[in-house]
Amino acid sequence: MDEVINYTRLTTSDKLPDRFLTCQVYNPVDPEQAKLGMIFSHVEILNPWFPTSQIGQTVINTLIREYYAGDDTSELVNFENAIKxxxxxxxxxxxxxxxxxxGKFSSVLVLISGKEAHFAQTGHSHAYLYRGGKINHITEGLEQEEAPHPLKTFSNLTSGTLEEGDKIIVANTSFYEILEPSELKTIISSLHPTEAALECARILQSRGNQNANAIIFELTTKEELANLTPEQKIETIYIDQSGLSFNATMRNIWRNFFIPSGKLIKNTFQALIKDIKKYLVPAIRHGLKVLKRGLQSAFGATAKITKKEAEKLSQRISQKVSPIKEIKDKKQVKTLFYKIKNKIRRFLIGVGLYSTQKSKMYLVALIAVILVLAAAITFSIIKRSQAKSNHALETKLNQAxxxxxxxxxxxxxxxxxxxxxxxxxxxxxxxxxxxxKYEKDAKPISERAAAKIDEITKTTHLKPINNVDLGQGQAILTLTSDKLTATYYSGEIKQKKPQDPNLLKLAQSKIAGDKAVSSAFVPEYNLIxxxxxxxxxxxxxxxxxxTNTEEVKINYPGQVYSFAGNLYILDPPSNQIWKILSEGGKYKNNSPYLKDADANISDVISMTIDGSIYTLAPSGNISRFSRGSKLGDFKVSLPGEEQISGWEIISTSASSDNLYLGAIDNNKARIFELKKNGTYIRQFSLDNSEGVKSILVDPDRNIAYIAKNNQLLTYQF
Incomplete structure (x- = not known):
């Protein structure tokens, strides 16, 4: 298929404060989609940009998504279904x-597939076809007098077959108020889309209209398109930018300077020649005739002539010569020329480039011309690069x-x-x-999206109630009743309550803090x-x-937990949980807790006890055990089927109705609250938790602690 579409969008680079206005082109990259054609979208909503922007962009994206997902063999049927x-x-x-x-919504949606064109229209925007010097109002009769029901916004469609050379313009009312379709006839018919758009932009700029918006496209061939220069194939022209393009700039300079200057020079030269012919030439001829007669008369009368007579003859000749008209304008032009020349010479002398040798001056002039051209080309490239960058950013904003x-x-x-x-x-x-430049526009969109995510996921953001310096050498943290206890490598032990601004020293113990792997508080004996x-x-x-060293010799130095005075040690490598019975606060023997041969805890990372034991795997799978037997398991099911890869801890107590799971997700700490049957309740996002290393949750007091970079942050939920 040799037919291709050459198009140019005429739009604004910035958002308009009083309306949503856009024209977009979807030219598929995917080969399969490319066979189905291109979609041109023009949308205008006469309401402030937000929140109507999401409505307009939803229309465009829905059309594109649904059309290319259509499974009918007819492009028209797929287009109609997409419009529905x-x-x-x-x-x-x-x-x-x-x-x-x-009632404030106007749009024209166009599908071009090969030579077939399909149009859907609503509101006051319209499309016109220019073919063979004639104008055809494509969307005539599609406009509805009253605002339709939303389900019938696009209720009328029209289709047709294009011919090579056909040109179409789709635009809004503001555009047609300045450039009527009949006035556009010469511009659209005689110029390529880019050139036509540039000319329209020049007219719109001259009349101060920046609310206009249009797409101009033509059906051409690949060969003809390949013959166009890059400056004739610009995809987007911005009405609100002063420099439209390098070619347009040079064209404006040619029209506004060179042509008027050339006419002035031409007229001046013609007037000069006319005056010379009219006054100077006849005067010279007449003077020569008089001089000839005078000489003949003088020589014929006498060979002797007195000085006095010679003077009389001279006076007679002077009286016969007609005065030549002074050409004031020409003298002024000459004077101006010399002034400009002298200024240029003084400038060149000032920058050290002046030379009395003409060859050097010619070289300087040539270099100056090259520099000017290079600057102009560089400016054009920069402008085009900026336009492409702005278009890409605008596309991201529209997608958002x-x-x-x-x-x-x-x-x-x-x-x-x-x-x-x-x-x-x-x-x-x-x-x-x-x-x-679009950050300001993007910010409210981002804030609304974040708020909606929080609403869907039932997320509350928590700020720390205090931030305490842990100092150096911190080894392990333990929840001890209503306090947090920190044990250091040196054996020093410090404590703090949630509201305390600092850790206070409790004792200098003989605990080998540098060898400690885990710890658990045993409230029955008030020990760690x-x-x-x-x-x-x-x-x-x-x-x-x-400090006391217990008699028991454990099988594996894993995480330790406490319940009813007894200790439980998690041993994933052995697929076992070891139970150490308390004998009056002393620990002498351990025994395997799990009796179920099918139980698998080899990947468990944390557990908690409320009479039953709950284990947490990295996948978010939670298993429940009672008296050594597995009662069942469930997987954490979060809103929107969200997946978490950074599960850290699970926590509960005999007096708590819920489970609390801690996770490090995207380098931040989050806490999830679930019922003990796995039903999701809510979650908390902990602010300022970037770089978190460990999380502790007190389920009875709704307190969370996180440690990061020798800091201890406390949160109340």
Whole structure:
């Protein structure tokens, strides 16, 4: 297929404060989609940009997504079905309570597939065809007098077959108010889309109209398109930018300077020649005749002539010569020329480039011309690069706007997973706009998306109630009743309550803090049990401040937990949990807890006890055990099917109705609250937790602690 579409968008680089206005072109990169044609979209909503921007972009994205996903063999049928989906999306938006756009919405949606063109129109925007010097109003009769029901926003379609050389313009009312279709006839018919757009932009700029918006495209051949210069194939022209393009700039200079200057020089020269012919030549001829007669008379009368007579003859000749008219304008031009010449010479002398040798001056002039051309070309390249960059950024913004609209629709239909993924995509797109000219526009979109994510996931953001310096050499943290206890490598022990601004020294113990792997508080005996690397257990009595090395020899130095005075040690390599019975606060023997041969805890990273034992695997799988037997398991099911890869701890107590899971996700700490049957309740995002190393949760007091970079942050939830 040799036919191709050559197009140019005429739009603004910045958002308009009083309306959403855009024209976009979707030219598929995917070969399969490319066979289905191109989509041209023009949308105008006469409401402030936000939130109507998401409505307009939702229309465009829905059309593109649904059309290329169509499974019918007819492009027209797929286009019609896609338009129905657009109407349904608009109806859903209205059903959600957003109705301010109704009656203020104008759009033309176009599909070009080969030579076949299909149009859907609503509102006051229109499309015109220019063919063989004639104008055809394509969308005539499609406009509805009253605002339609959202489900019938696009209710009328029209189709036709294009011919090579056909040119189409799609534009809004503001455009046609300045440039009527009949006035556009010469511009559109005689110029390529880029040149026509440049000419339209020049006219719109001269009349101060920046609310116009249009797409101009033509059906041409690959060969003809290949013969066009890059300056004749610009995809986007911005009305609100002063420099349209290098060619346009040179064309304006030619029209506004060289042509008028050339006419002035031509007229001046013609006037000079005319005056010379009219006054100077006849005067010279007449003077010569008089002089000849005078000489003949003088020589014929006498060979002797007195001085006095000679003077009389001279006077007679002078009287016969007609005075030559003074050409004041020509003298002024000459004077001006010399002034300019002298100024240039003084400038060249000032910069050290002047020379009396003409060859050097010619060289200087040549270099100056080259530098001017290089600067102009560089400026043009920079402008085009900026335009491409702005277009890419604008596309990201439009995608974010559209995705926000699609997410809102999905959320209203109860499709939480889809909505959540779309809102996260919005955050990704808006994050890419930070530090650009679109950052201000992207910020409210990002904030709304983040708020919706929190709403869907039932997330509360927590700020730390205090931040305490842990100091150097910190070894292990333990929750001890209403306090947090820190044990250091040196054996020093410090404590703090949640509201305390500092850690206070409790004692200098004999605990081998540098060998401690884990610890657990045993409230029945008011002591802390420490598991050491050498498979021994030390205990520290918080009341007597005495350290004791227990008799028991454990099988594995794993995480230790306490319940009813007994200790439980997690041993994933042996697929076992070891139970150490207390004998009056002394620990002598351990025994295997798990009796179920099918139980698998080889990948468990944390556990908690409330009478039953709950284990947590990295996958988020939770298993429950009672008296050594497995009762069942379940996987953490988060809103929107969100997946967490950084599970850290699970915590509960006999007096708590819920489970609390801690996770480090994207380098930040989060806490998830679930019922003990696995039902999701809510979650907390801990601010300022970047770089977190460990998390502790007190389920009875709703307190969370995180350690990072020798700092201890406390949170109340």
């Amino acid at each position: 989906k657009v109407n349904e999306a608009l109806a859903q938006i209205a059903q959600n309570g957003d109705t301010d756009w109704i 706007v559209s995705m926000e609209g699609e997410a809102a629709i999905a959320n209203s239909k109860g499709q939480e997973s889809d909505a959540l993924n779309k809102y996260k995509t919005v955050l990704t797109l808006t994050a890419a706009l930070q530090g650009t 049990a420490y598991v050491l690397k050498d498979n021994t257990i030390q205990t520290f009595n918080l009341e007597t401040k005495q």
